[in-house]
Amino acid sequence: MLIDYKNVNIYQHSDKPVLKNVNFHVDEGEFIYIIGRVGSGKSSLLKTIYFELDIDEADSATVLDMNITGLKRKYIPALRRQMGIVFQDFQLLTDRTVEKNLKFVLKATGWKNKKEINNRIDEVLADVGLSDKKDKMPHELSGGEQQRIAIARAILNKPRLIVADEPTGNLDPETASSIIQLLRQISQTGTAVIMSTHNIPLLDKYPGIVYRCADNQLEEVTNDFNKIQLAYDDDETA
Numbered sequence: 001m002l003i004d005y006k007n008v009n010i011y012q013h014s015d016k017p018v019l020k021n022v023n024f025h026v027d028e029g030e031f032i033y034i035i036g037r038v039g040s041g042k043s044s045l046l047k048t049i050y051f052e053l054d055i056d057e058a059d060s061a062t063v064l065d066m067n068i069t070g071l072k073r074k075y076i077p078a079l080r081r082q083m084g085i086v087f088q089d090f091q092l093l094t095d096r097t098v099e100k101n102l103k104f105v106l107k108a109t110g111w112k113n114k115k116e117i118n119n120r121i122d123e124v125l126a127d128v129g130l131s132d133k134k135d136k137m138p139h140e141l142s143g144g145e146q147q148r149i150a151i152a153r154a155i156l157n158k159p160r161l162i163v164a165d166e167p168t169g170n171l172d173p174e175t176a177s178s179i180i181q182l183l184r185q186i187s188q189t190g191t192a193v194i195m196s197t198h199n200i201p202l203l204d205k206y207p208g209i210v211y212r213c214a215d216n217q218l219e220e221v222t223n224d225f226n227k228i229q230l231a232y233d234d235d236e237t238a
């Protein structure tokens, strides 16, 4: 199991938890959506998974087989290396080419052999369908292409888990659809993907396990069409 939360309370600088009694489990290769209205706690949940937000109250909380309640900072880099993180705003380094963005991450995570570095960069660019963009600067790419590069960067170290916080939030519906398709393909290779989204119609097109944040609770709603519809209505009226 990649993630196992039992009765976890998640706080954001307040006495009242954003999410309480969270029970959340993720296995290899699963594709998981987190839905819910603005401010319902989606990002907060994801931040606990990549250690941006600490968990102090829980019956138990493990990520990548590590107990993360009271996790010492020194363990975080090794754990993060086993996960890829993708954001709504891509977060590429804007002052260097695609190739140098990818090289930067490989070098920072201990890769030394030039040939292996170049091969891995070619592989991930082929995986995301952008082999011809190696020498481009981020601003020369469309939003969808930049997000593909961010996904290429996320998979460089063959992570066990990808955490994506609204990865399609800045993209038009068609591009959003192709990004979710790519993330689903990646999950089919065994890497679990957890993504938050307001893009409810895509849940039908690319089915996955669905959790909804509402009323300070996280609830699995995969087969509960009514609750998925509620999240859709939330977003429409937000």
Ligand SMILES: Nc1ncnc2c1ncn2[C@@H]1O[C@H](COP(=O)(O)OP(=O)(O)OP(=O)(O)O)[C@@H](O)[C@H]1O
Residues within 6 Å of the ligand: 012, 013, 018, 036, 037, 038, 039, 040, 041, 042, 043, 044, 045, 213
């Ligand atoms: N750094 C922070 N300091 C204080 N409160 C915060 C902080 N970040 C988030 N919150 C609060 O925690 C709650 C949950 O926020 P969170 O960002 O997890 O929601 P979300 O579901 O991801 O929303 P969105 O759909 O807008 O991304 C909100 O009430 C928010 O105001």
